[in-house]
Amino acid sequence: MITVSNRSAGRRRGNTGSDEPLLSVRNLKKHYPITEGILSKEVGRVRAVDGIDFDVYPGETVGIVGESGCGKSTAASSLIRLEEPTEGTVRFDGEDITEYDSGEMKAFRRRVQMIFQDPESSFDPRMSIGDAIAEPLTVQGLTDKPRRNEIVADLLERVGLSESDADRYPHELSGGQKQRVGLARALSMNPDMIIADEPVSALDVSIQSEILALMNDLQKNFGLSILIISHNLAVIRQICDRVAVMYLGEVVELGRTDEVFANPQHPYTRALLASIPTADPTDRGMGVELTGDVPSPSNPPSGCRFHTRCPEVIQPEGYEFDQQTWRRVMDLRQKLDDSALNVEAIREMLITEVDEYETTEEVTTAETKARLRDEFDIPKPLSDPQAEAVLESAIENIVTDNEDDARDLLATEFATPCETQSPALEETDAGQTASCLRIENELPPTELDQTVRSD
Ligand code: ADP
Ligand code: MG
Numbered sequence: 533m534i535t536v537s538n539r540s541a542g543r544r545r546g547n548t549g550s551d552e553p554l555l556s557v558r559n560l561k562k563h564y565p566i567t568e569g570i571l572s573k574e575v576g577r578v579r580a581v582d583g584i585d586f587d588v589y590p591g592e593t594v595g596i597v598g599e600s601g602c603g604k605s606t607a608a609s610s611l612i613r614l615e616e617p618t619e620g621t622v623r624f625d626g627e628d629i630t631e632y633d634s635g636e637m638k639a640f641r642r643r644v645q646m647i648f649q650d651p652e653s654s655f656d657p658r659m660s661i662g663d664a665i666a667e668p669l670t671v672q673g674l675t676d677k678p679r680r681n682e683i684v685a686d687l688l689e690r691v692g693l694s695e696s697d698a699d700r701y702p703h704e705l706s707g708g709q710k711q712r713v714g715l716a717r718a719l720s721m722n723p724d725m726i727i728a729d730e731p732v733s734a735l736d737v738s739i740q741s742e743i744l745a746l747m748n749d750l751q752k753n754f755g756l757s758i759l760i761i762s763h764n765l766a767v768i769r770q771i772c773d774r775v776a777v778m779y780l781g782e783v784v785e786l787g788r789t790d791e792v793f794a795n796p797q798h799p800y801t802r803a804l805l806a807s808i809p810t811a812d813p814t815d816r817g818m819g820v821e822l823t824g825d826v827p828s829p830s831n832p833p834s835g836c837r838f839h840t841r842c843p844e845v846i847q848p849e850g851y852e853f854d855q856q857t858w859r860r861v862m863d864l865r866q867k868l869d870d871s872a873l874n875v876e877a878i879r880e881m882l883i884t885e886v887d888e889y890e891t892t893e894e895v896t897t898a899e900t901k902a903r904l905r906d907e908f909d910i911p912k913p914l915s916d917p918q919a920e921a922v923l924e925s926a927i928e929n930i931v932t933d934n935e936d937d938a939r940d941l942l943a944t945e946f947a948t949p950c951e952t953q954s955p956a957l958e959e960t961d962a963g964q965t966a967s968c969l970r971i972e973n974e975l976p977p978t979e980l981d982q983t984v985r986s987d
Contacts, residue, residue, distance in 0.1 A: 552626065553587035554725060554757045555611075555644075560584050560620035562603075562610040566830060578830045580606040582781035583620070585957075588725070593751060593758040595768035595789070597804070598778035601826055604761045607778070608727050612644055613637060625724070642672075645718035649730040651710040654717075655702040661688075662698025665717045672721075687716040690753070692746055708739035715750065725757040732767060744770045765808055769793055777801050780837040781829050783957065787964020797966035799844040802977070824863070836969060839950035840866055844978045846969060848946045851919040855978045857911060861923060864908045865942045868935065875931055878903050900931045922946065949973075 561583050566576040581603040588594045596604050610617040613629065622629050629640055648654065655664055665687055666680045674680055685695040691712040702710060711731060718726055728747070732740035748771050751758055762768055768775050768789060775792050777785040777800065785798040796802045803822045824841045827833055833840045840862075847858050867873045882899050904927055905912055914920040922945045929938035955967040970977065 552589075553623075554590045554592075554625060555588040555759070556621075556623040557587070557607075557611055558585050558621045558623075560607065560611060560622065561618045562606045562615060563618045576830050578828075579781050579832060580829055581610060581617075582829075582832070584776070584778070584781075584783045586776050586783065586786060588757050588759055590724075590757055591751070591755050592774065593748075593760060593772045595772035595775040596759070596761045596778055597763065597765055597768045597775055599804075599826055600763055601829070602778045603781040603829065604763070604778060605729050608646070608729050608759070608761055612641065612646065612727065614646075642721045643723050644725045644727060645721055645723040647711075647714050647718055647726055647728040647731050649733050651707075651714035652702065654714065655710070657702055659701075660698065661693075661700050661702070661705070661713050664702075664713065665698075665720055668717065668720050683720065684716075687719055690719070690750065691716045692742075706739075707735045708743055711735065711743050712746065715746065719750065719754065722754075723756065725759065727759045727761075729761045730763070731760065733762065733764065740767065741770065747771060765793075765804055777804065780827065780832050782837060782967070784838065784968070785964060785966040786957065787962075787966075791963045795962040797960045797962055797964060797971060798838075798968050799842050799970070799977070800838050801966070803841075803843060833951070835949070835951040835953050836955050836967075839948065842950065844970060845950050846948050846973075846975065848948060851922075851946070852916040853919060854915065857914060860908045860910045861919075861946060862948070864904075864910065865946060868930065868939055868942065871935075873904075873930065873935070875900065875904065875933075878907070879931075897931055901927050904931065919946075 560581055561579075562581040564578040564580060565574045566578060567573060568575045584603075584607060586594065586596075596607060598604055606615070609615050611622050613622075613632075617630065620630075624640060624644070629637070632640060659667070662681070662684045665684045669680050669683060674683075681698070684698055688695055688697055693709065693712055693716070697705075697709075697713075702713075705713065714731075715726075726747075731747070732743050735743060744767060747758060747760075750756060758771075760767070760772060772789045774787060775789045776783045777792070777798065779800050785792060785796065785801045787797075792801060793805065796805055807822065822841055822843075827837070827840055836842070839845050843859055844855070845859060845862055847853050847855070853861070864873075879896055879900050882896060882903060902912070910923070912920075914923060922941065926938040926941050929935065929941065949969055953969055955969045955972055957965045957967045958971055959965050960971055969975075
């Protein structure tokens, strides 16, 4: 459950300086039921978007960023009701669009235009570029052909193409040119807002920047608001005034782009930033790169959803760990809890490898324990003897087929508040809001042992 302690936090007014948001999203949820059997009984839910809040002000560009599968596209399609949201309100220009009937929705969809990653799919290959751009005008009842052509020529020029391109066909255009036509077509509706879902992800890096610069210009010239979705932080940095960072259906950090990049407050944001390649080989990045898979939104982790991967997951009371080692011990605990530790496989691997031990039970147990530790890169012994005793006892239980005992022991001794408490979005000293128990408990960010990347 996410609450926003200060909804205006980190907000920058749009170019028009308006105090009222153009778009205001509250507690938006989109769950997909998982059904079974002929009666389609609901047995679970994919919590693709699980209660997000954000605003877009007039003339503002807001980004949504996060790894693939975190719910960005679902957020966009449910907020404009291409798919009905499961819960939440969406206000646009002061009105609750979730109450709109189909006629009102039609008008709304003219005011809010969508741009997609693959402009190809939205073009009829047999329709010329000019006709494609003019089509929405025709649908609107603009039958005056010279006037239509005039508008098309103007739009083509505004998106960096020329009037003569009107006679060309989609297959004759490059990806970047197609995206320009996509923008021209969206603009022909004279929208207030453009929602662009990964608009440059399919393009060469050099072209990406041009298209983003174009979007920036168009925004200024037309006074547009833009909501841009991207998994790529570099894209967000180039054009967004503010950014919402999503993880597993939730917004974990929200604020001004310059502030979020200069001083990220959520460990997930720090990890995302650390994964941006930089030209400077001595740049250590800002945190530790992420490992592990994104958990399934049908069964999100308890507490803070990021705790299963968080490099800064809070340590248990009463023990002293080096943070990285603690993360690795948590990885082992995680695998054990997921019943994903295959001790038998480790044992068999050892039996084939280490034939000088003649596979007596004792020797293989010791070897298996060592190998299990190696698999998780956990040093032996841990620097804290008490932690070492707990871990050793758990590992002993694991390799002697007492996994339940190991699970209980680790859950009791090595518990983290991150697995039980859900952090709320809170305003931070840096200006943006973020949801992390370290912030709630006023714990400093961890000093992470940063290794220089060699590439
Ligand atoms: P993103 O755009 O951030 O990559 P999506 O919004 O496409 O993420 O997807 C979020 C999650 O919802 C994913 O786990 C995806 O598999 C799931 N999902 C998306 N659409 C559906 C659907 N129609 N039915 C079930 N699950 C879906
Ligand atoms: Mg997507």
